[in-house]
Every structure is written in C-alpha cells, then in structure tokens.
Amino acid sequence: MNALRIPITLIGEEGCVFEECVSVASIQPPDTRALPVETATVSGRFESMGGEYLFRGHVQGEYEGACVRCLELARIPFDVEVAWVFAEGPEAVFEEIGHAVELDSGSAPDIEKELEAPRAFQGHDINLDPYVWEEVVFAQPSRFVCHDDCAGLCPHCGVNRNHHACHCADNDTQEPIGNRGLAVLADLFPELAPKQTKE
Numbered sequence: 001m002n003a004l005r006i007p008i009t010l011i012g013e014e015g016c017v018f019e020e021c022v023s024v025a026s027i028q029p030p031d032t033r034a035l036p037v038e039t040a041t042v043s044g045r046f047e048s049m050g051g052e053y054l055f056r057g058h059v060q061g062e063y064e065g066a067c068v069r070c071l072e073l074a075r076i077p078f079d080v081e082v083a084w085v086f087a088e089g090p091e092a093v094f095e096e097i098g099h100a101v102e103l104d105s106g107s108a109p110d111i112e113k114e115l116e117a118p119r120a121f122q123g124h125d126i127n128l129d130p131y132v133w134e135e136v137v138f139a140q141p142s143r144f145v146c147h148d149d150c151a152g153l154c155p156h157c158g159v160n161r162n163h164h165a166c167h168c169a170d171n172d173t174q175e176p177i178g179n180r181g182l183a184v185l186a187d188l189f190p191e192l193a194p195k196q197t198k199e
C-alpha cells in the first residue's frame with residue numbers, strides 16, 4: 001500500500017484535493033542516505049489539463065539534528081511550494097529525477113530544468129514518492145542551528161550560554177552579539193553564573 005499513489009480516475013475532470021502524511025523512510029529510494037526527517041506531509045490539489053495532470057501544493061516536514069553551536073536538538077521545519085505536471089509516458093524522466101537526487105551531497109543540480117519537465121507516469125495512477133523524496137532532499141538545511149540567536153557553548157568553560165551566563169565572556173574578544181543580554185543577566189544574578197574551575 002503506497003499512500004502517495006493516486007489513481008487517475010480519482011482526479012477526474014474536476015480535480016481533487018490530496019493530503020497525506022508519510023514516513024520519509026518509506027519513500028527513501030534504495031542506495032540513498034537516510035535523512036533526519038520523520039515524516040513528510042503532502043497537501044494540495046490535482047487538476048486535469050487535457051490528458052496531463054497538475055499537482056499544486058506543499059511538501060512539509062521537519063529536519064532534526066544537533067545544533068552546531070550548543071549541541072541541543074535543533075528542529076528545522078520546511079515548507080516547499082510545488083507545482084508538478086504529470087504526463088503519461090516512458091520511464092526515462094524517472095531516471096533523470098533519480099540522477100538529480102543522487103547529486104544531493106555534491107553540487108546543486110539544474111533544478112529549474114527538472115521542475116519544468118513534465119513528470120512521467122505509467123498505467124492508472126501517479127506515484128508521488130520520488131518527487132516528494134526529491135523535495136525533502138533539497139530542503140536539507142545547510143547547517144543545524146536551534147535558533148538564529150543561539151548563544152552556543154562557552155569555548156572556555158563549556159556552559160550552554162542559552163541557559164546560563166558565565167564570566168568567561170568578559171575575556172572573549174569574539175563575543176557574539178546575542179551574548180550581551182546574558183552578560184547583563186550575569187551582572188544582575190551573579191549567583192547563577194557557574195564558578196570558573198579551569199581555563
């Protein structure tokens with residue numbers, strides 16, 4: 001049972017609304033790296049356009065990983081607007097898409113070209129799996145940060161500066177702007193600042 005497979009007869013002349021949430025692992029093609037995303041939600045509408053079919057909607061999900069600054073869990077949601085045209089045809093287009101997906105860790109593929117080409121489908125239904133997977137791959141964040149203003153770990157004492165202030169910041173020449181507020185807090189509540197035990 002494939003949740004992202006829609007029968008052509010369901011689209012009909014009037015089109016139809018489509019909404020599904022799938023496990024990303026279930027749409028992962030063989031020989032690809034697993035992605036730190038639990039689920040992908042696909043929502044939108046199919047329209048019939050004289051033998052071809054248009055899907056317009058959104059692919060949404062949430063990447064999860066350790067914040068590069070403070071090492072706590074960073075959740076990075078994505079919401080990609082998509083417009084896919086499907087035409088019945090040979091499987092060649094699928095191969096092109098597969099190729100683009102393989103490039104995910106290297107240089108960016110020619111996305112514009114991929115989006116303009118109609119996607120081929122065979123038989124009586126349209127399978128969205130490869131296209132949803134492709135969008136999830138492209139939505140990968142370049143780096144994981146829990147919040148834009150994450151203050152990170154103190155390079156001297158290792159304290160998480162989002163939760164606690166420390167006095168090391170006084171000597172830190174590369175103090176991030178976001179840390180000024182914490183320095184003020186440290187002055188107000190000196191008893192909260194951890195004691196400095198080593199360099």
Ligand SMILES: [Zn+2]
Pocket residue numbers: 067068069070071072145146147150151152
């Ligand atoms: Zn962080």
Ligand SMILES: [Zn+2]
Pocket residue numbers: 154155156157158159166167168169
């Ligand atoms: Zn410190």
